[in-house]
Amino acid sequence: MNRYESILKDVGLKRTDIRLRMLNIFMNSEIALSHHDVCEQLGDGYDKVTVYRNIYTFVNKGVLHETPNDGRSAKFACNLQDVSKTGAHAHFICEICGNTFCLQFRNSSELSLPGNFKVNHLSIVAQGVCSECDKNEKY
Amino acid sequence: MNRYESILKDVGLKRTDIRLRMLNIFMNSEIALSHHDVCEQLGDGYDKVTVYRNIYTFVNKGVLHETPNDGRSAKFACNLQDVSKTGAHAHFICEICGNTFCLQFRNSSELSLPGNFKVNHLSIVAQGVCSECDKNEKY
DNA sequence: GATTAGATGCAACTAATTTGCATTTAGATT
């Protein structure tokens, strides 16, 4: 039983080809992926509705999380070992390529907000230029 | 010349009925509004495409800003006097009603991130329960 | 009042996501 098979077993989901492939895609991506991105990487022969359903199944099971996003479509990324499981990590969105990165940076959850807001979860989103885009920028 | 008329004049946009109404709607809303929300408040007789175009016109002119959002559609809110103009303010998203609130809370822009990220802009998004939803919660 | 850049309205389009339902299959049970 490989890494992906045991994730599926752990969260109580059936072992299917598309799920193994989706896990492989997400676990090897440095950036958060949209539904469209995943379909592209899967190639032909997989149903887009099944991909949607599995993304949300994974989110519900705590395998993936939805990231803050630029643009119009939702993006998702793996929940990594320690940091992401809690959800309490920062994100970086590149203003040039639009890629979203999960950062190994814990949000300090101490923040007193004005008003009667009960804060459960704090997220920090940084925007700027990723290293790849910084390299390619023209002067 | 009223408040809304002078905003339009200031940013160099023509005074039209739908724009005045849109400004009125945004300026009197405590929460960020989606295109759909705005259309609903406008009622019949206004074209949805014109609403889209005016939202983005206002964003470009610095009258509105797009907020981080839950869910699938973009949300927008007024740029308030001091704080929001810089963009450097925090947001609160209610996990129950889904409403997004702009907070009068400046983000500290001091944050050193791991990796080679050039940070231009930092945003803090808090999630939790808004006061309205807190009131109505069943125990 | 005439001019015109900018604004609006309508129709048609694309993209993103959801729903319903019939069929298939993984994994448990016998």
Next chain:
DNA sequence: AATCTAAATGCAAATTAGTTGCATCTAATC
């Protein structure tokens, strides 16, 4: 190993969000 069934998949169709093109209209300037 054959049987069973809840869960998963695939296809089609619907819905929702946002965009584009173009003809018409009008606010602001002269």
